[in-house]
Amino acid sequence: MCVDNTPPPPGRLTRRGVLAGAAALAGTSAVLAGAAPEASATSAASLGSPGRGGDLVVEGGRLLDPLTGEVTEDAVVVIIGGVVRAAGPRGRLGTRTPSGVPVLRAHGQWILPGLVDAHIHLNTAAEARDAVLKGATSARSGSTNFYQDVAVRELARQAPERAPRLRAAGIFVTPDLGDTILADPDLAPLARLREGVRSTEALRRVVEVNLARGADTIKTRVNERAGLPEQDPLVQVYDHEQLSTIVATARRGGKGVLCHSYSEKGCHDAVTAGIRSLEHGAFVGERTLREMRRRGTYFTPTLTAIAGLAESSDPVLAERGRTYLPVLKRAVLAAHELGVPLAAGTDSSGGTVDPIGREVELMHAAGLPALDAIRTATTGAAKLLGFDSTAGRLARGFAGDVLVVDGDPLADLGVLSRPARVVRAGFPVPTA
Numbered sequence: 001m002c003v004d005n006t007p008p009p010p011g012r013l014t015r016r017g018v019l020a021g022a023a024a025l026a027g028t029s030a031v032l033a034g035a036a037p038e039a040s041a042t043s044a045a046s047l048g049s050p051g052r053g054g055d056l057v058v059e060g061g062r063l064l065d066p067l068t069g070e071v072t073e074d075a076v077v078v079i080i081g082g083v084v085r086a087a088g089p090r091g092r093l094g095t096r097t098p099s100g101v102p103v104l105r106a107h108g109q110w111i112l113p114g115l116v117d118a119h120i121h122l123n124t125a126a127e128a129r130d131a132v133l134k135g136a137t138s139a140r141s142g143s144t145n146f147y148q149d150v151a152v153r154e155l156a157r158q159a160p161e162r163a164p165r166l167r168a169a170g171i172f173v174t175p176d177l178g179d180t181i182l183a184d185p186d187l188a189p190l191a192r193l194r195e196g197v198r199s200t201e202a203l204r205r206v207v208e209v210n211l212a213r214g215a216d217t218i219k220t221r222v223n224e225r226a227g228l229p230e231q232d233p234l235v236q237v238y239d240h241e242q243l244s245t246i247v248a249t250a251r252r253g254g255k256g257v258l259c260h261s262y263s264e265k266g267c268h269d270a271v272t273a274g275i276r277s278l279e280h281g282a283f284v285g286e287r288t289l290r291e292m293r294r295r296g297t298y299f300t301p302t303l304t305a306i307a308g309l310a311e312s313s314d315p316v317l318a319e320r321g322r323t324y325l326p327v328l329k330r331a332v333l334a335a336h337e338l339g340v341p342l343a344a345g346t347d348s349s350g351g352t353v354d355p356i357g358r359e360v361e362l363m364h365a366a367g368l369p370a371l372d373a374i375r376t377a378t379t380g381a382a383k384l385l386g387f388d389s390t391a392g393r394l395a396r397g398f399a400g401d402v403l404v405v406d407g408d409p410l411a412d413l414g415v416l417s418r419p420a421r422v423v424r425a426g427f428p429v430p431t432a
Helices: 011-026 026-033 088-097 126-135 150-157 178-182 186-191 200-212 240-252 264-273 286-295 303-310 314-339 356-365 370-376 381-386 412-418
Strands: 056-059 063-064 075-080 082-089 103-105 110-113 115-120 136-141 166-168 220-223 257-261 277-280 298-300 404-405 419-422
Touching: 011 264, 063 075, 075 088, 082 088, 088 404, 115 298, 115 356, 126 136, 126 150, 126 178, 126 419, 166 257, 178 186, 186 200, 200 220, 200 240, 240 257, 240 264, 257 264, 257 419, 264 277, 264 286, 286 298, 286 314, 298 381, 303 314, 303 356, 314 356, 356 370, 356 412, 370 381, 370 412, 404 412
Parallel strands: 056 103, 063 110, 115 136, 136 166, 220 257, 257 277, 277 298
Antiparallel strands: 056 075, 075 082, 110 404, 404 419
């Protein structure tokens, strides 16, 4: 049975709903309740304007530029309005630092740009804040059930210290939507489909609803899930034609597609269908990796998630993790050696946020040099997300997102999982 060919809800209405959701996440009602009368009378238009970033000077530490690998001793980073205005050695910038701006002293420490988690599931404001505290100041959603990620993106624009800068994926384009069918009234006709979301019309419908609700990217799958013991991750759920429909519909809306995948055939079908990034991809083969290099398709292996399976109390999942992790590490190294662009992502979900620094460590354990591993969570991931002129470096014009760590990350990547301080858009993030 096909889905009725009716248009998705207008973007104007859905954006209003998004802002309302963001206000709820940010606790706007509580803020307004305690505000002065003139503040509580602020127009809805002004509430919709992005919040201004903070002013801060970070000084005294060693500054690492992931792009060049250059280390600057006794560095100064000047952030005004949430944007880096200057970064370099104190001798060159000392006389130009503004007076009256708060100072974060990083003597004896290392200064890096905030990290990027290219695959994370953020369903609550608490999870969003936890991601920032653990070093992810920018991120890409791997989908949510009810468009919480679209609201988290707006929360980040209004109160950047409470959430990472985010690319939202909306809901998962998957054969069985389950309760996600309640995410938008325009999905209701899909409830009548006995075979689930598989027809061309149904696939287009879910993508179009996502676009109308403000998704920045589209998330789909080609294989079943590794994290459910009753599923076989090597079983394919969408074929090349179905994936091509998803990609073509997303492209008409100006968006790319990230695809959950495991089997070599599934990976190859997804890549040749035109996806932007391959997620997980444990059994991706050389043929597909070469095609990825040719197309510029990114690989987001989510090593953290696969390593987590090996620690599961479920024997099926534990064995799956132990089997998949070394295979995936070999695929990551092969991708790196072939020149396939890599992006770090934790695949954090279920209320637990893993530090993105752990993914960088696992990239290194797979065989990447330390600096290249850092790039997967800075310049590399930032380029995938379209943040390459915003995130991933601390240079003039980039976002004032800073990680201060207690050690040399080039010698010990473990320090990235234990940031001493995090700054988001010029605001030092409180640890409590």
